[in-house]
Amino acid sequence: xxxxxxxxxxxxxxxxxxxxxxxxxxxxxxxxxxxxxxxxxxxxxxxxxxxxxxxxxxxxxxxxxxxxxxxxxxxxxxxxxxxxxxxxxxxxxxxxxxxxxxxxxxxxxxxxxxxxxx
Amino acid sequence: xxxxxxxxxxxxxxxxxxxxxxxxxxxxxxxxxxxxxxxxxxxxxxxxxxxxxxxxxxxxxxxxxxxxxxxxxxxxxxxxxxxxxxxxxxxxxxxxxxxxxxxxxxxxxxxxxxxxxxxxxxxxxxxxxxxxxxxxxxxxxxxxx
Numbered sequence: 334x335x336x337x338x339x340x341x342x343x344x345x346x347x348x349x350x351x352x353x354x355x356x357x358x359x360x361x362x363x364x365x366x367x368x369x370x371x372x373x374x375x376x377x378x379x380x381x382x383x384x385x386x387x388x389x390x391x392x393x394x395x396x397x398x399x400x401x402x403x404x405x406x407x408x409x410x411x412x413x414x415x416x417x418x419x420x421x422x423x424x425x426x427x428x429x430x431x432x433x434x435x436x437x438x439x440x441x442x443x444x445x446x447x448x449x450x451x
Numbered sequence: 452x453x454x455x456x457x458x459x460x461x462x463x464x465x466x467x468x469x470x471x472x473x474x475x476x477x478x479x480x481x482x483x484x485x486x487x488x489x490x491x492x493x494x495x496x497x498x499x500x501x502x503x504x505x506x507x508x509x510x511x512x513x514x515x516x517x518x519x520x521x522x523x524x525x526x527x528x529x530x531x532x533x534x535x536x537x538x539x540x541x542x543x544x545x546x547x548x549x550x551x552x553x554x555x556x557x558x559x560x561x562x563x564x565x566x567x568x569x570x571x572x573x574x575x576x577x578x579x580x581x582x583x584x585x586x587x588x589x590x591x592x593x594x595x596x
Contacts, residue, residue, distance in 0.1 A: 347483025350537035369581035390491035419589025430512035
């Protein structure tokens with residue numbers, strides 16, 4: 334059941350994104366930006382937490398979840414460190430994924446050969 | 452031919468093929484759903500190994516990013532993305548793809564000014580806007596909560 338909920342949640346999020354890409358001027362890059370910011374806002378007003386409870390990885394793995402992780406990180410950092418946490422929380426919570434993406438991409442570029450895009 | 456804009460629009464709609472919107476959205480639904488169901492399985496495995504919620508979440512991100520980068524560099528991810536659209540863009544594997552693809556493609560322009568600069572073409576704006584949003588949220592939260 335947990336897997337069905339993850340599948341449905343992620344499916345709905347991705348289908349909505351596809352409609353936005355097809356029907357508006359949002360390019361994939363803008364979709365990513367929009368979703369991370371929207372994730373922070375939705376978490377801030379308390380609307381995303383229930384989605385995460387319902388969908389599990391189906392809610393945290395799409396980029397809305399990236400914004401959710403940032404916002405949750407901010408809350409936690411403020412609880413621990415006060416004002417400074419507003420600045421450190423977002424990046425601290427997502428540091429693993431960001432560092433991994435940069436480092437693996439760099440290593441990949443060193444190892445693999447650049448292809449023609451044809 | 453002397454026709455109004457509205458008449459032209461009707462003619463145009465008649466001549467256009469049916470919108471692929473439903474097909475696109477269904478493919479995005481299934482692909483995105485599948486990626487996240489796999490992610491849920493990895494997460495459950497990590498939890499079963501005794502990792503706490505937060506460690507499991509962060510480890511899951513790193514594993515998915517690794518897979519996203521690897522499949523991009525092996526030229527497999529773009530093949531899936533061709534029909535999956537948003538289903539491969541929106542999950543965190545798509546974020547990894549947005550960094551890995553230009554990193555490899557612009558290798559020819561040098562490691563620093565090619566790879567290291569271009570890898571942030573999409574990730575840069577995502578981080579800039581995401582971080583700004585999180586700091587604004589943090590300030591509001593600090594003041595009002």
